[in-house]
Amino acid sequence: MTEASSARSSRRHHWRRDVIELAALFTAVAVADAVANTVVHGPSGPVLLCASAAALLATAVFHVWWSRRHENAPPPTDTGATAASTGDRAPAAGGRETTLWRMRTTVRDEPGSLAELCTALATRQVDILSLQTHPLSDGTVDEFLLRAPGSLAPGELTRTVAGAGGRHSWLERADAHDLVDAPTRMLGLATRTALDSAELPLALRQLLGRCTIHSVPARSLTGQPLAEQVPAEGVLEDHTMKFRDPSGGSLTIERPQLPFTPTEFARVRALVELDARLGQRVPPRREVLTLPEGNEITVRRADTSDLAAAREMHDRCSPRTLALRYHGPVGDADRYLGHLLSPRFGRTLAVETASGRLVALGHLLWDGDETEVALLVEDAWQQRGIGAELLRRLVAMADEAGCESVYAITQASNTGMVAAMRGLGLPLDYQIEEGTLVITARPAGVPAARPESRESVRVQDGTGRR
Numbered sequence: 001m002t003e004a005s006s007a008r009s010s011r012r013h014h015w016r017r018d019v020i021e022l023a024a025l026f027t028a029v030a031v032a033d034a035v036a037n038t039v040v041h042g043p044s045g046p047v048l049l050c051a052s053a054a055a056l057l058a059t060a061v062f063h064v065w066w067s068r069r070h071e072n073a074p075p076p077t078d079t080g081a082t083a084a085s086t087g088d089r090a091p092a093a094g095g096r097e098t099t100l101w102r103m104r105t106t107v108r109d110e111p112g113s114l115a116e117l118c119t120a121l122a123t124r125q126v127d128i129l130s131l132q133t134h135p136l137s138d139g140t141v142d143e144f145l146l147r148a149p150g151s152l153a154p155g156e157l158t159r160t161v162a163g164a165g166g167r168h169s170w171l172e173r174a175d176a177h178d179l180v181d182a183p184t185r186m187l188g189l190a191t192r193t194a195l196d197s198a199e200l201p202l203a204l205r206q207l208l209g210r211c212t213i214h215s216v217p218a219r220s221l222t223g224q225p226l227a228e229q230v231p232a233e234g235v236l237e238d239h240t241m242k243f244r245d246p247s248g249g250s251l252t253i254e255r256p257q258l259p260f261t262p263t264e265f266a267r268v269r270a271l272v273e274l275d276a277r278l279g280q281r282v283p284p285r286r287e288v289l290t291l292p293e294g295n296e297i298t299v300r301r302a303d304t305s306d307l308a309a310a311r312e313m314h315d316r317c318s319p320r321t322l323a324l325r326y327h328g329p330v331g332d333a334d335r336y337l338g339h340l341l342s343p344r345f346g347r348t349l350a351v352e353t354a355s356g357r358l359v360a361l362g363h364l365l366w367d368g369d370e371t372e373v374a375l376l377v378e379d380a381w382q383q384r385g386i387g388a389e390l391l392r393r394l395v396a397m398a399d400e401a402g403c404e405s406v407y408a409i410t411q412a413s414n415t416g417m418v419a420a421m422r423g424l425g426l427p428l429d430y431q432i433e434e435g436t437l438v439i440t441a442r443p444a445g446v447p448a449a450r451p452e453s454r455e456s457v458r459v460q461d462g463t464g465r466r
Contacts, residue, residue: 096149096150097149097150097151098127098147098148098149098150099147099148099149099150099152099173100129100145100146100147100173100174100175100176100179101144101145101146101147101148101154101157101171101172101173101174102143102144102145102146102171102172102173102174102209103143103144103146103157103161103169103170103171103172104141104142104143104144104169104170104258105117105141105142105144105161105166105167105168105169105170106136106138106139106140106141106142106166106167106168106169107139107140107142107165107166107167108139108140108165109135109138109139109140113140113165114133114140114142116164116165117142117161117164117165117166119164120160120161120163120164121144121146121160121161121164123160124148124149124152124156124157124160125148125149125152126146126147126148126149126152126157126160127146127147127148128144128145128146129144129145129146129147129179130144130145130179130181130182131143131144131145132182132263134261134262134263134264136261136262139167141261142166145174145179154171157171158171170257170258172209172210185207186207186267189203189206189207189271190203190270190271190274193271193274193275194274194278194281195281195283196281196282196283196343197275197278197280197281197282197303197343197344198282198343198344198346198347200271200272200275200344201213201215201344201366202401202402203271204253204268204271205402206402207264207267207268207271208253208255208260208264208268209255209258210255210257211253211254211255212253212254212255213251213252213253213254213366214251214252214253214254215245215247215249215250215251215344215345215366216228216245216249216250216251216252217247217248217249217339217342218247218248218249226249228242228250230242230243230244230250232244233269234265234268234269234272236260236262236265238259238260239254239255239256239258239259239260240252240253240254240260241253241260241264241265241268243268243269243272244272244276245344246272246275246276246279246280246344247280247342247344249344251272253268280303280304280343281343282301282302282303282343283301284300284301285300285301286298286299286300287299287300289389291384291385291386292384292385293384295353295354295384296353296354297351297352297353297354297359297386298351298352298353298354299349299350299351299389299390299393300349300350300352301347301348301349301350302341302348302349302350302361303341303342303343303348304338304341304342306341306350306358307337307338307341309350309357309358310337310341310350310358310361311337312358313358313359313361313376313378314337316378316379316380317376317378317379318379321376321377321378321379321382322376324410324411324413324414324417325374325375325376327409327410327411327436340361340363340365340374345365345366346363346364346365346366346371346372347363347364347394347397348361348362348363348364349361349362349390349393349394351377351381351386351390359377359378359380359381359386360375360376360377360378360381360386360387360390361375361376362374362375362376362387362390362391362393362394363375363394364394364397364398364406370403370405370406370407371398371401371403371405371406371407372406372407372408372409373391373394373395373398373406373407373408374408374409375387375390375391375408375417375420377390382416383416387416387417387420388419388420388423391420391421391423391424392423392424394406395424395426395441395443396443398443399443403443404442404443405440405441405442405443406440406441406442406443407438407439407440407441408421408438408439409436409437409438410436410437410439411435411436411437412432412435412436412437413435414437417439418437418439421439421441424441426441426442426443427441427442428440428441429441
């Protein structure tokens with residue numbers, strides 16, 4: 001339409017409006033004249049005038065009341081606006097079941113590739129809680145912590161990521177502990193490692209997720225070299241990392257389902273170097289227990305400094321007691337102690353009498369993805385509840401460390417160990433092969449110690465203060 005035609009149309013519209021307004025004015029005047037004649041000359045003019053005034057007043061009052069009532073009301077449901085698409089809606093903050101996921105995927109090292117992936121996740125109402133990037137030579141590995149709708153299946157989530165350009169994706173369920181940001185998490189793991197030598201393997205598992213850690217001693221029990229020579233800076237080979245163990249052996253970490261990144265390698269190396277600089281260390285916490293018969297015993301952590309006292313206890317144990325514990329020649333028992341007491345391979349609890357004599361040892365040993373528990377109680381101190389108390393504490397440690405199961409290897413004739421495992425109150429699995437009994441328990445929800453098992457407990461620090 002041209003400007004001239006637009007002007008003509010505008011003038012035509014104004015002319016019509018003026019005619020309509022003039023007609024309405026003449027109509028209003030005619031109606032007012034008719035009403036005036038009726039009121040003045042009619043027989044009931046004053047009554048009609050009063051009724052009209054009352055009706056006008058009532059209408060004005062009703063209008064004021066209705067306006068005040070609805071001035072803060074929400075807009076009507078049908079506003080005429082177009083409904084938002086699924087991708088435009090923000091995830092619900094409450095009232096909806098969600099699932100936490102840890103996801104890692106590789107994207108192209110190009111501008112916009114990460115934005116495309118985030119947009120695809122938003123279309124599925126997936127909330128990105130944290131993001132870490134690991135640059136590589138052939139792309140960038142992005143690690144996400146996601147909160148997804150509970151109805152979103154893992155397969156649908158991985159397909160969404162693949163459709164947005166993600167490759168080599170890996171998905172694993174997460175929990176509330178993963179909500180901690182990476183720097184805070186690293187500081188916490190470093191603190192745990194600094195306080196206890198036995199915490200290094202556990203810290204590495206929490207840092208890397210599902211992985212297998214092999215700590216190989218420098219030499220075997222017969223003196224043969226076992227550990228390979230690892231460079232001081234460590235070795236990174238896709239699914240494997242190797243470091244020098246501070247104890248003199250080697251530390252190998254494997255994760256077949258997901259390759260390691262240079263960032264993870266640097267973090268692990270920092271923890272290993274921290275552990276090496278601080279040397280062997282064990283928390284000095286001690287607990288004094290009173291047995292039912294009135295004797296006091298002290299339960300504390302043990303390390304290689306207890307090697308001489310442990311050998312003396314071996315000398316006081318009967319051959320049968322040592323055979324039930326070590327499942328082999330009694331003469332080899334002393335050679336196992338150096339490995340068992342090392343914090344690198346697990347945690348050991350020692351029981352001392354009031355005079356300071358070592359009478360029992362309990363071991364929690366890291367065995368790849370599994371955890372073994374073992375007990376040795378001197379003959380003169382057996383059947384007093386010491387073994388059961390040690391076992392409960394060891395299984396509780398396994399629970400704190402996140403171990404899904406613990407197992408004990410013994411002989412079918414070792415009724416004391418069987419009774420101690422049953423006393424945990426946990427479901428047990430039994431496997432018997434050629435007289436060897438393997439009892440497996442899941443430590444989650446280890447019940448507290450029964451009150452009747454001891455009369456009092458006192459906690460001391462490393463200086464002996466209570």
